[in-house]
Amino acid sequence: MAHLNIDKKLVEVARESARIIARQVKQEVSGFTTTTVERATLRLFGIDGVNAEGIPLANIIVEHLAERGILGKGVTYPLLHAMDQYKMTAQQVAESVSQGLLDISATTGGDKTRLKELAMLLGGEACQKIRAKREERESMISRLGRGQAPYLYLIVATGNIYEDIEQAIVAARQGADIIAVIRTTGQSLLDYVPYGATTVGFGGTYATQENFRLMRQALDQVGEEVGKYIHLTNYCSGLCMPEIAVMGAMERLDMMLNDSMYGIIFRDINMGRTFIDQFFSRMVNAYAGIIINTGEDNYLTTADAYDKAYTVLASQFINEQFALLSGLKEEQIGLGHAFEINPDMEDGFLWELTHAQLVRQVFPNSPIKYMPPTKYMTGNIFKGQTQNALFNVASVLTGQTIHLLGMLTEAIHTPFLQDRFLSVENAQYVFNTMKHLGEEIEFKANGRIHSRANQVLIEAAEMLKEIEAMGLMGAIKQGMFADISRKPEGGKGFAEVIAKDEDYFNPFIGLMLGGTGNGNK
C-alpha cells in the first residue's frame, strides 16, 4: 500500500502521552459510579421492562436506593440480598420494589462473602449469555463471510423501526455491509432507555432493546439471502451509555458509536459522568466483541478540518488508550475521522489523502471509520455526488475500513431510497475501478504530502504533551477540542455521579475485564 515515512519515535512519544492522560482520568474517576452504570448492572442481572407509567424498572430500583442514600454501595448487594432472602429472581425483586411491596435498602446487612459468591455466579451466567451471542456472530461470519473493506456503512433514520427495517433490507440488497440505525434527536439527553418497539422519532429511531432485536432479526434474514453477514450499528452514547452497551451485547449488535469525549463536548454532558460511563460501556462492548466507532469526525464539522487536523489525531490517541484500558483490542477500536476540508481549498484533496493515510498508518490494526463530507454539502446534488466520489477515492486508496457512504442529498433531507442506491453505486464504481491503485502509488519523498503528514503528527504530539501537563479535564475546559469549552463541575448528569462507598461491589468489572484477554491493566 501507499506509505508515508513518518517519525515512528514521535508516534510512540504521542502514544505514551495519551497513555498517561487516560490513566490520569481513570485514576480521578475510579472512586465514583453513576446511576446508569448501576442500571446497566441491574440489566445484566436480568432486570428489564417498565412500570405502568413507562418508567424502566432499572431506573426505579436505582431511584429507590438513591433516595435511601445507599447507592454508593452499588446495586449488587441490596439486589442479591433480596433475591437470596426472598428466593426471588432479579426481575421479581424489581417488580416488587416497583409496586411498593418491598424495600431492599434495609437488607444490606447480609453475609458479604456469600453475596459476593452469588454475585459472581449470577454475573458469570449473564456473561455466558453475552459470550454465546459473540460466538453466534463468529460462527455466522465464518459460515456466511462478510463484505470486503472498505465496508459500506449505510444509515437508516425514519423514526419508525418497521420502516427502518424495510429500508435496511433494501440497503443490504443494494450492497451495504453495515446498517446503522440513527437515534431520534434528543435521546442522548434522556436519562433512561425507552422500552419496546417504537414508531415515532425525529431524524432517527429510539434505541430500545426491542428495536435492536427486530433489526437484528431482519438483518440476519437478509444476510442469509445476500450471502454475507450484515453488521448492525447503534449509538452507545449520551446519558445511558452503559445500559445501551448491555442491550447491544444481548441483542448481538456489531458496532457501537462510542466516544470518550463526544458527550462532553457536543452534548454538554458532565465530564466525570462521561468518563465513568464510557469506561463501563466500553468494557461491555469489549466483552461482547463489539467494534466501537469513535467520533473525531465531529471535531471537523465544528472546527476547521485543515487547521485542526492534529486535534483529530490527538483525540484518536486518547480514544485508543481509553479503549485499551476498558479491555478493547486494537481490532475493536474503530477510530473516526472525516473528509471535511473546504472544497475550495487549493490542494485540499492532497491533504485529505495525507490525513487518511496518516491515520491508517498510526493505527495499523484498528478498523478506521471514515466519514463523508457533510459540512460543505450544499444542496447542489450534482456537485455533492462529485464530492462523495472524491471521498470514495481517498478511502480506497488509503485502505480505510468502515466507510460511511456520503449522500448526494446531505443538507437537504434524510436519505431517500434512491439516494442510497446512487451512493452505493458511486462507491462500488470507485472501489472497483481503483481497487489496487493504492498498491501502485508511492508518495514523493520530501513532497507536499510527506511534509504535511509530519506537520500534523508533530502538532498532535505537542498537543498531547500539553494535555499531559494540565490533565484532560483541564484541556477540555480550555476548549482544546472543537473550540468548545466545558467545566469539570458543569454539564448534564453531574448530580448522578455518586461517590463509591468503601464496600462498593460490582462483579462485572472483574468478570468482564478478565474475560477479554486484554486484562485489567
Added chain:
Amino acid sequence: METSKVKVRPYGDTMDDGAVQLSFTLPLELDELSFEAARTLGEQMGLTDVGVAYSRNMGQGFSFFVVYGKYTGSVDISKITVTKVECKKMKKEEVDQFISEEFARKLTFLGACIESDAHTVGIDAIMNMKGYNGHKGLESYHEINAYNLGAQVSSEELVAKAIELKADALLVSQIVTQKNVHLANLTRLVDILEAEGLREKIILVMGGPRITHELAKELGYDAGFGPNTYAEDVASFIVQEMKRREMK
C-alpha cells in the same frame, strides 16, 4: 436575451423549450408496466415529450427513474410577491461602526439550537469566531457580546439566559425539519417569550437550511435566514431593526 420577459418557463438549450429533469422512485418492480407508469406520471405532472432516460430496479419492489420532459405552461413573474428581509447589507466593520454610533454600549446576542435539535453546524457558522467560508462569526465582532449556547437548549433555558445576560437578540437555529418538528420548537419559544413579556424587548430571528423569511414572519419572528447566510447578514438586520424599533 429579453430582460423584460414576464412569462418564463424552464430553459434547456433553447428559449422556452420548457425542459425539466426529474428523478424519483416508484414502489414497483421494474418492468414494462412500471416504466410506462413513470412516463405517464411525467405527463400527469403537466409535461409533454416525456422520456424515461434511465431506469433501474432497486430490489424489494422499488425502481428508480430519471425522466425528462417539457413544460408548456409558464410563470408570470409580475404576479409574484416575495417576502424577504429588508435591510441594508453591511460588512463586519460597518456593523461594528453602526453599533458604536447608534448605541452607547455593546450589544448582546445569544445563539442556540433549540429543543430537540442537536445539529449546531448552522449556529456555529454564524456565532463562532471562525465563522464560515471566510466570513467571521459574531464572536469576532468588537461591539457584540456573542454567546453560542450550542445544541438542544430548551426554550426555558434560552429565555432564562436572555434575562440573565440582558440579551438584545436571540438567534435560533433549526436544522432538523423532519415531520415539521421545527415548527413546534419554534412556536414554543415565541410562546414562552410572550408569556414572560419579553417578545417586544428582543429581536428574534431564526435560521436553517429549510427556513424562509416568510415562515419566520408567520411564526411571529422578526426575520428568517436560509442557506447562504453569513454572520454579517444577520447582524445587519438585527442592528437596523433595533434602531428602527428605537431600542436603546
